[in-house]
Structures are given as structure tokens and as C-alpha cells.
Amino acid sequence: MDINRYQWQVLPIISLPSWLVDIVNKYCANSQGTYAAQLLWQRGIKTKEKLQGFLDSDYYQPLSPWEFGYEMKLAIKRLKFAMDNQQKVTIWGDFDADGITATSVLWEGLGQFFIPHLQLNYYIPNRSKESHGLNIPGIKKLAEEGTILIVTCDTGSTNLEEINYANSLGIDIIITDHHTLPDERPNVISIINPRYFSEEHPLFSLSGVAVAYKLVEALYLSFPETPKSPLENLLDLVAIGLIADLVELKGDCRYLAQQGLKKLQQQLTNTTRPGVAFLLKLCKRSGDRPTDISFGIGPRINAISRIQGDAHFAVELLTSKDDKLCNKLALETELANTRRKSLQKDIKKDVEKNYKC
Structure with a gap:
């Protein structure tokens, strides 16, 4: 495969709201939380309610x-x-x-x-x-x-x-x-x-x-x-x-x-x-x-x-x-489960034996 044919499509870095970074920072030990905040924003998590619910299930409001x-x-x-x-x-x-x-x-x-x-x-x-x-x-x-x-x-x-x-x-x-x-x-x-x-x-x-x-x-x-x-x-x-x-x-x-x-x-x-x-x-x-x-x-x-x-x-x-x-x-x-794994292994061996690539 020619890897030069493929290029990563990277989303541009955007200026994030300070409240977003501040909240994420509380959950990201030993970092400023900037990269995690960027990922969450790109996933569509753009309100305080959604963010807190994603980071901490105790804040999530399940539907009735x-x-x-x-x-x-x-x-x-x-x-x-x-x-x-x-x-x-x-x-x-x-x-x-x-x-x-x-x-x-x-x-x-x-x-x-x-x-x-x-x-x-x-x-x-x-x-x-x-x-x-x-x-x-x-x-x-x-x-x-x-x-x-x-x-x-x-x-x-x-x-x-x-x-x-x-x-x-x-x-x-x-x-x-x-x-x-x-x-x-x-x-x-x-x-x-x-x-x-x-x-x-x-x-x-x-x-x-x-x-x-x-x-x-x-x-x-x-x-x-x-x-x-x-x-x-x-x-x-x-x-x-x-x-x-x-x-x-x-x-x-x-x-x-x-x-x-x-x-x-x-x-x-x-x-x-x-x-x-x-x-x-x-x-x-x-x-x-x-x-x-x-x-x-x-x-x-x-x-x-x-x-x-x-x-x-x-x-x-x-x-x-x-x-x-x-x-x-x-x-x-x-x-x-042990029998299942044994059968799986036997089948794999048979396939490898009979259909060598």
C-alpha cells in the first residue's frame, strides 16, 4: 500500500471558550485540558450541561x-x-x-x-x-x-x-x-x-x-x-x-x-x-x-x-x-467458554493449514 497517497485531514485549532477549558481541566490531571477540550468541542459537546454530563455521569440527566x-x-x-x-x-x-x-x-x-x-x-x-x-x-x-x-x-x-x-x-x-x-x-x-x-x-x-x-x-x-x-x-x-x-x-x-x-x-x-x-x-x-x-x-x-x-x-x-x-x-x-475457545483455536488452525496465503 502506498501510504503517500493518503493524507490526514486535521481540523483546524480553534479558540475555545474559557469555561470549557476550565471544566475539562478539573478532570485532566497534570495537564491544562486543552487537547481534551478541543476533542470534546469537535464531538459536538458545546454546552456546560452536555460537558458536565459527559465527564461525570452524576451530572447527566437520563431521559424519562x-x-x-x-x-x-x-x-x-x-x-x-x-x-x-x-x-x-x-x-x-x-x-x-x-x-x-x-x-x-x-x-x-x-x-x-x-x-x-x-x-x-x-x-x-x-x-x-x-x-x-x-x-x-x-x-x-x-x-x-x-x-x-x-x-x-x-x-x-x-x-x-x-x-x-x-x-x-x-x-x-x-x-x-x-x-x-x-x-x-x-x-x-x-x-x-x-x-x-x-x-x-x-x-x-x-x-x-x-x-x-x-x-x-x-x-x-x-x-x-x-x-x-x-x-x-x-x-x-x-x-x-x-x-x-x-x-x-x-x-x-x-x-x-x-x-x-x-x-x-x-x-x-x-x-x-x-x-x-x-x-x-x-x-x-x-x-x-x-x-x-x-x-x-x-x-x-x-x-x-x-x-x-x-x-x-x-x-x-x-x-x-x-x-x-x-x-x-x-x-x-x-x-x-473454554470449549468455545478450544473450538475457535482448532478452526483457526484448519483454516491456516488449508488456505495458506
Whole structure:
């Protein structure tokens, strides 16, 4: 490659407002903060509110779940109807790290309003046999078990045929997802998907777990009198799913990841999720930085479905309070990841052997 053909395009140095440099300087030890201020300005951070929110998550003002408008209101209305009439609700998740954490967030969040295992269950499709999304055999099984309402997470936006089939069995569906939008709105009670926002919107980059979190947040706001565990207890799960899914960390995504990492790093000293603590120990991470998820916890959760197909137990790993069970499940997860790495190495060797360049 002739590197002389390419030239760096450098933006000109501009005169920055003194307030910008002063604020950045507080966060840049042993420097005047000028270069950092220049970069932030060029990224479009040009107000004190945006700057402080970017540099310190405690200053960031996350958007309300009601930003999703009428769709969120419809979802809450239908969930209230299910509560009042003691209807059986099933969370339909996905088998990757974002889908597993999203399922876990809804399992714990909705579990404050529905009796787990009696009124509330979850369904994770088998990666090998069912693949992503809603499917007709799974829906039929849930109907036979008495499910009246399905709440999806990290999936479902384009499953039009499956949604119509569910409706024919008397099952309503609430979609929470962040993937490609359908050409026309599906026949669902509600579809909560940040893709309806513009790309500049602070919620546009939310992953499946973050959308699920927003639904739970709306429930908490709608029923303040219901006794429940603190909403922020879910943030470590949100951070795991967000970072593992490699979404762009800007706006509310960045805020939720930052707040979630604060919760995650507490698991080794003040354990509330034994499964997460065991995973951190197995991958020799402290949980205080994004790479602890992207190179530690995330690949281990993803390995479960890639090796075994069935990732159903991963939700239990993340939500159970039983130390003995979580230790067993964490070791099973570690074994799956070890097998995944071994297979990856074998495949690499085969490729290098058969396709030498």
C-alpha cells in the first residue's frame, strides 16, 4: 500500500471558550485540558450541561421512559390489566448476553408485580433448534401452558407471522426490542423500540437490556405504592448487556453503562448476585471497566448458547441468590467458554493449514 497517497485531514485549532477549558481541566490531571477540550468541542459537546454530563455521569440527566410516548403507555396499561386479572405473563428473551440480561431485568422487574413461576415465566429459544426471535412451536407451547401475554426483550420486531399466530391463540404481545423495524407496525399491544427515534436522540442506541430497563422504570413510576426492590439494583445487568452487545455508548447508553459499572464492581465485596461475582472471579476481573465485560463476562454468557444451544440456565445464574447453585452454574458457563475457545483455536488452525496465503 502506498501510504503517500493518503493524507490526514486535521481540523483546524480553534479558540475555545474559557469555561470549557476550565471544566475539562478539573478532570485532566497534570495537564491544562486543552487537547481534551478541543476533542470534546469537535464531538459536538458545546454546552456546560452536555460537558458536565459527559465527564461525570452524576451530572447527566437520563431521559424519562415516557419519552417512548404512547407505546410505553399502552404497554403499562396492558401490564396493569394482567396484574388486575392475574393473567399469566411470559418473558420471551434471546440467548446472547444482551438478551439474557434483558430477560433477567424483566424477570426481576416484572417479578415485583407478578408472582414468579406462578404468574410470571420466561422463555429462551434454543440457539441450535429455534434460532432468534419468536417461533410458532414455542408460542403454541406457551399457549398450552396458559400464557395470555408475552413480553419480548431484544427480539420480535419483525416476527409478523408469529405475532399473528399468537393473536389467533388469544395471546397479546408487547415488543421491547432494538433491532430493525418492520415496514408496518405489527399487530401488537405495544412496540417499544428506540429505532423509531432519530440517530441523534439520546435513546437511539439503547440495546435490548436497556429498553427492558426502561419498561421496568415506567412500571416503577406508574405504581409507586407497590413495595419493590430499588430500580438501580438492575443496573449491573444493564451494563453487562449494553457493553457485551457493542452498541454505541452515547447518551443514555453511556450513562447506564457508567452507573452499571459502579454497581458491578461492588459484587466482589458486597455480593448481591452470587453468579455475577463467581463469573468475575473466574475471569479474574474486578468489574470496574468496560473490558471486564467485553472480554470477561460477556463472552462467557455468549458461549453457553454457542456450545450448548440451550441458554435457559443463564438467567438463573444472573438472578439466583443461591450461592451453591450459582457456583455450579458459573463453572458450567466457564466450561462452555473454554470449549468455545478450544473450538475457535482448532478452526483457526484448519483454516491456516488449508488456505495458506
